[in-house]
Amino acid sequence: xxxxxxxxxxxxxxxxxxxxxxxxxxxxxxxxxxxxxxxxxxxxxxxxxxxxxxxxxxxxxxxxxxxxxxxxxxxxxxxxxxxxxxxxxxxxxxxxxxxxxxxxxxxxxxxxxxxxxxxxxxxxxxxxxxxxxxxxxxxxxxxxxxxxxxxxxxxxxxxxxxxxxxxxxxxxxxxxxxxxxxxxxxxxxxxxxxxxxxxxxxxxxxxxxxxxxxxxxxxxxxxxxxxxxxxxxxxxxxxxxxxxxxxxxxxxxxxxxxxxxxxxxxxxxxxxxxxxxxxxxxxxxxxxxxxxxxxxxxxxxxxxxxxxxxxxxxxxxxxxxxxxxxxxxxxxxxxxxxxxxxxxxxxxxxxxxxxxxxxxxxxxxxxxxxxxxxxxxxxxxxxxxxxxxxxxxxxxxxxxxxxxxxxxxxxxxxxxxxxxxxxxxxxxxxxxxxxxxxxxx
Numbered sequence: 001x002x003x004x005x006x007x008x009x010x011x012x013x014x015x016x017x018x019x020x021x022x023x024x025x026x027x028x029x030x031x032x033x034x035x036x037x038x039x040x041x042x043x044x045x046x047x048x049x050x051x052x053x054x055x056x057x058x059x060x061x062x063x064x065x066x067x068x069x070x071x072x073x074x075x076x077x078x079x080x081x082x083x084x085x086x087x088x089x090x091x092x093x094x095x096x097x098x099x100x101x102x103x104x105x106x107x108x109x110x111x112x113x114x115x116x117x118x119x120x121x122x123x124x125x126x127x128x129x130x131x132x133x134x135x136x137x138x139x140x141x142x143x144x145x146x147x148x149x150x151x152x153x154x155x156x157x158x159x160x161x162x163x164x165x166x167x168x169x170x171x172x173x174x175x176x177x178x179x180x181x182x183x184x185x186x187x188x189x190x191x192x193x194x195x196x197x198x199x200x201x202x203x204x205x206x207x208x209x210x211x212x213x214x215x216x217x218x219x220x221x222x223x224x225x226x227x228x229x230x231x232x233x234x235x236x237x238x239x240x241x242x243x244x245x246x247x248x249x250x251x252x253x254x255x256x257x258x259x260x261x262x263x264x265x266x267x268x269x270x271x272x273x274x275x276x277x278x279x280x281x282x283x284x285x286x287x288x289x290x291x292x293x294x295x296x297x298x299x300x301x302x303x304x305x306x307x308x309x310x311x312x313x314x315x316x317x318x319x320x321x322x323x324x325x326x327x328x329x330x331x332x333x334x335x336x337x338x339x340x341x342x343x344x345x346x347x348x349x350x351x352x353x354x355x356x357x358x359x360x361x362x363x364x365x366x367x368x369x370x371x372x373x374x375x376x377x378x379x380x381x382x383x384x385x386x387x388x389x390x391x392x393x394x395x396x397x398x399x400x401x402x403x404x405x406x407x408x409x410x411x412x413x414x415x416x417x418x419x420x421x422x423x424x425x426x427x428x429x430x431x432x433x434x435x436x437x438x439x440x441x
Contacts, residue, residue, distance in 0.1 A: 027039060035273055036073070036074055043070060046094065047090075052085075053080040058074055063270065073273070096126075103215070108222065109226070109233040140161055140363070142159045143157065144161070144186075147180070148176070149418050152430065153430060156360050158307070161307055162297050163333040168314055171342040171349050174208055174257070178207075181217060187251045190217070195223070201221045205219060232262055255308075255309050256310045258312060267283055294327070319336070332359055336355045347417065368430065370437075375412060378408050381401050385402045389406065414432075415433065
């Protein structure tokens with residue numbers, strides 16, 4: 001009983017009727033928690049069904065089957081369901097709208113605008129798709145200008161790279177995402193707000209993203225009050241939108257906040273369906289679905305690319321959380337935000353020593369790499385001696401490396417510190433790095 005990785009469901013009704021031509025609908029057998037049992041109907045895993053509840057229609061997604069009945073998860077409120085209600089297949093359930101008409105809008109997990117009506121036509125695309133073939137992916141050699149000085153200088157990202165943003169609560173995660181959405185040199189931005197509080201969606205759109213950022217963006221919001229598979233579908237739909245714009249040859253920035261809540265939604269649904277838990281209650285489906293989702297981003301055969309930033313919630317800044325560990329092994333780098341830096345008022349609170357861009361060697365000339373190495377060395381030297389310095393036990397002049405690190409610390413912090421509304425050109429960021437690295441000589 002696992003969620004489908006990706007399957008063409010457009011003709012499953014014909015196949016089901018050909019196998020059992022007398023079966024055109026099923027009936028509700030039972031409802032246990034967030035699982036609706038359906039009997040008398042044939043449908044594959046991942047297919048969608050629907051039943052009428054008077055003034056509204058409720059969608060159901062097939063998670064698995066057992067003892068002749070389908071195990072489905074509702075994509076909406078189950079109030080009003082009664083035993084014996086008729087259930088029928090929904091042929092277009094695996095499809096969702098895509099297109100330029102969605103730019104500038106906030107939509108739900110099914111592509112329905114929540115702010116205003118669309119002014120143009122849309123196409124429809126499957127929300128589940130296979131990643132591009134491994135050998136068809138272009139090499140990532142072109143840097144992405146993020147407008148964030150700490151990233152462009154010390155943790156360079158490339159067009160088509162996939163990175164994780166690891167952070168606890170209250171350390172400036174949303175602020176850094178907003179900086180990327182405002183200032184990154186991308187043609188289109190797709191924001192997936194998965195499992196967020198409803199208030200935070202409005203705050204992110206109005207205050208963090210702003211009118212300028214929203215104009216070239218599509219925001220997919222699947223809030224915490226939605227059923228688990230609706231939240232999971234929000235992540236799939238955001239990825240589908242990014243794939244559509246990539247196919248048009250555009251440079252897409254996909255920001256997903258957060259992949260942890262996507263995993264939690266899958267855990268909730270699959271545990272209810274009876275799947276056995278593994279680490280911290282996460283089921284095998286969760287660990288199989290994470291790479292399936294994130295591998296869809298990146299480059300492909302054409303000129304387009306998806307640069308993806310996935311936020312990962314870590315409790316107590318613990319990077320050994322099972323989801324954090326699984327995500328780190330799939331992505332092309334990770335950016336760590338720490339509470340220690342946030343408490344000092346250093347925003348964005350990027351812990352450079354605990355962060356890494358795995359593609360820096362392919363994106364930067366040797367001179368840039370040497371400057372990064374010198375700055376990281378100074379930061380490491382100061383961190384090693386920080387306890388002695390703070391208690392006054394270090395004597396100036398006893399170690400030239402520590403003296404240089406102490407002298408360079410204000411310049412290093414100035415290199416990292418940056419207001420939300422300020423976008424820094426990449427050339428300016430590299431020049432600031434060059435001046436900072438010069439202190440180490």
